[in-house]
Amino acid sequence: MTRYGNVQVQITVKDGNITAADVLQVPMSDRHDEMINSMAVPVYNQEAVSAQSAQIDVVSGATYTWQGYTQSLQSAIDQAHL
Structure with missing residues (x-):
């Protein structure tokens, strides 16, 4: 949860490596x-x-998204036992 809404990240793992990261939910309430x-x-x-971590x-101007993204990413990494 961020100040502006939820951020949810999903990762794809193959052979113990993150091969893809995708956002399932991100704030998009206005322009x-x-x-x-x-x-x-x-x-x-x-x-x-690239980092294989959180x-x-x-990105400049996207601090709240970054905070939610990295928290969700770390949770996904933890669930994948990486």
Whole structure:
């Protein structure tokens, strides 16, 4: 949960590695959310796969999304026992 809504991340794991990260839920309640998240989410998804962890950089202007994304990502990583 973020200040602006829920963020939910799903990961795909193969042979103990994150092969994909996808957002199932992200705030998109107005044009501002749409603009920020349509830019930030693909970057976060790519960074999650590259980093193989929740230790990813924040995209400028998308701090709240980043906070929710990294928390959900870490939860998914923990559930996958990585």
